[in-house]
Amino acid sequence: AAKAQADAAKANADKDTAQAQAAAAQAAADKAQADAVKAQEAVKKAEDALANAGNGEDQLAAALARAAAAEAAQAAAEAAAETAKAAEEAALLAKTAAENAATAAQVAADKAIGDAKVEADKKVAAANQQAADAKAQAAAAQTRADEAEKEKLEAEARAKAAEEALAAAQQLPPAPTNPTVAANTKVTGFQNSIAKDDNSGLSANTSASYDTYTALFNETGSSYFKQPVNVTLRSTDDQDYEKGFKKSSLKQIGGTWDNKLNYTSTYKNFDNQMQIGHVYGDLKRPANLTQLATLSNVYVQGNSTNDVDMKYMKDLSQYNINNRINDGKVAYKGDATYLGNTKSEIIGVDPTVGTSNFSVDFVDSQVDGTLSFAGMKDKKIKAEIAGNTFAGNWNGVDTKGGFYGEDAKLLGGIYQDAGGKGTYGATKVGSNSEPVPVPKAITGVMSNTVSSVSGTGTENAIGYRQFVRDNDTFNTTTGSGEDTNPVMIVDTNTDNLPGYNQLVGRLDITKPGKFGQASKLTLVKSDDISLDDGFKKSKDTSTATFGKVESILGKIDLKYDYQSVYKNFDSQMQIGHVYGDMRKEGSFGGVKSRYTNVYVMGEATENMPTEGKVQYAGVATYMDNLHLGSGALKTPVVNGTSNFNVDFVNDSLTGTLKFADINKNIGISAGITGNTFAGSKDNIATSGGFYGEDAKFLGGIYQEAQPGSVPGTGTTPGTGTTFQGTFGAEKQ
Incomplete structure (x- = not known):
């Protein structure tokens, strides 16, 4: 910025010099013109004198001499005028160039000053943030110091109590002797x-x-x-x-x-x-x-x-x-x-x-x-x-x-x-008892999609309504019939994702006017089959019962024949699918609905990073044919890849899921809140979270949600929602 200002000053000085030269040239030209006029006047006088003088040789010679001098003066004046004109034009060019140089230098100076100010503002903001962080760290350090002091005092108190107990014990009568006797064998x-x-x-x-x-x-x-x-x-x-x-x-x-x-x-x-x-x-x-x-x-x-x-x-x-x-x-x-x-x-x-x-x-x-x-x-x-x-x-x-x-x-x-x-x-509970383990709570999110086709007691419909987290439930509804809607609440006594082996199928949230009960579904079995990229799939079909299902026959039970596909990440996170059709047994029996579920769950990160941009890479799954009218169920695609850019400063996440075998790419965009994230892009809703120490893993689910009065709901195949899936990635 200083150099640009110096260049501008020099250009202004050059401009002033050029203007001075132009003024001097103009003055010389004016003087030459004046001399030329005087010479002309002298010539005229000489001619008049010649006319009055007769044929005197001396006078003639003098007149001729004066005429020659006048002509020479006129020629010199004309030459000086041309030189002055050229100097004036050069001065004007120099002035213009100088003005242009001054303007350019001023623009450069303004830009340099502006850039310097922006950079300075950034450094000021960074310095303020560092000061705030330092203050927070100091406060945290003080808190730790206070806690350490408290622990020290408590330890000293315990030590004193132990000394007193020892002194007292030395004066106590002998304690009862523990007999060496085994438990009864029967x-x-x-x-x-x-x-x-x-x-x-x-x-x-x-x-x-x-x-x-x-x-x-x-x-x-x-x-x-x-x-x-x-x-x-x-x-x-x-x-x-x-x-x-x-x-x-x-x-x-x-x-x-x-x-x-x-x-x-x-x-x-x-x-x-x-x-x-x-x-x-x-x-x-x-x-x-x-x-x-x-x-x-x-x-x-x-x-x-x-x-x-x-x-x-x-x-x-x-x-x-x-x-x-x-x-x-x-x-x-x-x-x-x-x-x-x-x-x-x-x-x-x-x-x-x-x-x-x-x-x-x-x-x-x-x-x-x-x-x-x-x-x-x-x-x-x-x-x-x-x-x-x-x-x-x-x-x-x-x-x-x-x-x-x-x-x-x-x-x-x-x-x-x-x-x-x-x-x-x-x-x-005591020194001779087994330790009581305190496992970390498993948290996560899932999507419950149900569909049916027109038939005995059923209608064309598909939908997932919303993503469901651990403690989501409801106890009241609005509307009636197919327009029954749950009034959602968070209830700490509800646990929809109790552990890696089980989840609760919440079809009562998706269609509260149809399904009156939830049902526990088994995710992991000892005989599950290994797939690619660490995924596993259930060997055999499991069966659960969804009770109190409204129908033209009253409240009936539907049998859910389902399978699961899942992948574990170091016992800190699991992603997976549950999918199958639901049937009625006995009179008016047969397949009535299709239920598919995607989920992510794990040990949520407790201390989230707050700085930096981090890349994650991993796997992705995809499944379509969600509608019962779309034909037979397909096994989820599990050989997809996922790549994410996570900005922990601005709490944002973007990523791409690629499925080469089916030539499909899916964009993911979400905002981060605490250790979870949620968002929507191109009519694809997503939700998930960070798991493990220092947010080692990132996992989530996604579901197509076509626009409508309730996004993601529709009637026939191709409406509402047609595909869903999961993704899991590790910090790079």
């Missing part, structure tokens, strides 16, 4: 059954194995069961269910001419010292068509704690009380389950898994517990201990259970209330 426990509406009491088990079990359905008083039934509880091909629970395939008991008992076993085993579980299903006539009764059985059984160890637990608690070490009570933490008694809560439904917390008073022989389940009111357990078992009834919750393993390490039981029955199993 497997014992309790169970409870219901057959249709006939419910039994809480009975003692006659079983003696964790693998097989004698179910006392006969104790219900049902006319269908005169004898106990031996069932299989577990086998090597059982699959993971939830929180360490296992689930068997559907099993059947009964010969050709016998009634058929169809059942599923869901259970959790605690170090082969205790097992809790459910056996549930139905009894049908020999052809396995007509249902006679629904069945539900719960049990707890294990290697009960030896009476000598139970006495030690009581003596130790009393010792702790007497010596003011603690209140003598022992904490247990673990799991709980629940399954309703009605047909709609047993058939096609699996037990709900929750948590359990207990406080055991071995001195006063009391057990107090709380069973907690998402979306349900807590259930309270109160019981009296007798030997190594306990029993009680509190506010309509009837329970029996016992202590299992050495030193009463485990606590387990069964319970029933007016609506259903369940189990609980917990581990003693």
